[in-house]
Amino acid sequence: MNAQAGKSKASVIIIGGGIQGCSTAYQLAKRGIDVLVLEKDRVARHASGVNAGGVRLLGRDIAEVPLSNVSMQRWQTLDDELDADTGFRRRSLINIAADEADIQTLQKRQDVMHQQCYFHETMIDQQELRERLPHVADYCVGGVVSETDGYAIPYKSTFAFRQAAARLGANFVEGQQVQQLRRVGNSWLVETVAGRYEAEYLVNCAGAWADQVAVMMGDNCPMTYSAPMLMITTRMPHFATPVVGAVSRPLSFKQFENGTVLIGGGAKGFADRANNKTRLDYAKLAAGASNAVDFFPIMRTATVNRMWAGLEAYMPDNLPVISASVNSPNAFHAFGFSAHGFQLGPVVGEVMADLITRTHSDFDLSAFRVDRFERKVL
């Protein structure tokens, strides 16, 4: 839909058409709110379209667990709710312990989790590890599993939210980058190269560009961006049903139903935000590949077919910003998910809709304040 066909006025304007923006649009539209999404490129063009698709509750920062928990419940029935195919598969996620030190790390984590009454992470011994992952290297001693976890196909999930939102009346304008935000009376005036838009509320879901939008709202925060890299193999014989990670090594992969294996692990390439571009760091990709071979000898026979990277926003504490603006009225943020925001998509939309329509969320969002890095006045 282009600017001419779209409305120039809405109750809420969401800046950024990634999974957080589309999910927020869906939740608002569901509540009968007139919502417009402004996307500078195309919906799901960046991190939301090209990430590893991990739907992971395992190993979350304690502050994120309540949100992640609810989101995980949503994922189990999301296809039905959105009447679309998100590609979600519940496969369980296993983080492998390579040695006794890893077991100690897991034991400590388990103690903390149990103290907080979280019981979704279960430690497994070597025998069970081998039963669940028959191809794991002999030296691996155990691990931890979360049964509800799995993967989804990121662009399909993001589009599922977009289409569901559109069916409920949300408008999407693509190819228009926000250039200026201004308060005019009780409204926000949003200016792009091609148009002017007016809204009562603003939501900043601008991903790797969210710090720029935040500054236009008056909020400064130390967000950075980077280009985490992924590679996918040609089809291999099926050897791993669960999604696989490691306790202390940058290992992450999943084998899809067609036999291809997606290898992540968080190694970063070079990010050129100004030009929407990323460049790969092949030495780091090679290190990631040999990591996979160390844990799964069968990966020696893997053929890497494609490699890519996406632009992602990071916060210094690797926790997202999910917050009302501090310096502007009727403005909200949801960004900086630091390479693990995809799973949170379903719940973040609910939280943002609550912040706008009910002025508060039932979740404790204090860890995600936009001003949490601001220095005290001396």
Place this chain on the structure above:
Amino acid sequence: MFRYLADDAPNKSQQQVCIIINDRKVTVPVNTSVWSAMAASGEATTRLSSVSQQPRSAYCAMGACFECLVEIDGLPNQQACMTRVYPGMEVRSQTITEASQAVPLAAGLGYELNADQEADHD
């Protein structure tokens, strides 16, 4: 069906190497491509299509089409038409399909494909 043109020449003193194709020892001219060796030995099927499971062989035979992928010394996805034979090379037609299951070998460092390849898939 396939034969070497050199076989028609009166001088047949060309050097030969011994390789193994699908568990069978064959002798082929030195420097020939794996695909030529397979074709001349009556093993023209290089792989099964991973989706339809139909037999495939070289289409372009010059490295562009990737139809002739085979397993060489345990590594799959090697282009038969672009690889030269060497003595003792073990070549195997590639049978990785969407239904393939890898069965780990007891020794740990390898796998074999489950014999039950008919396995159901949509």
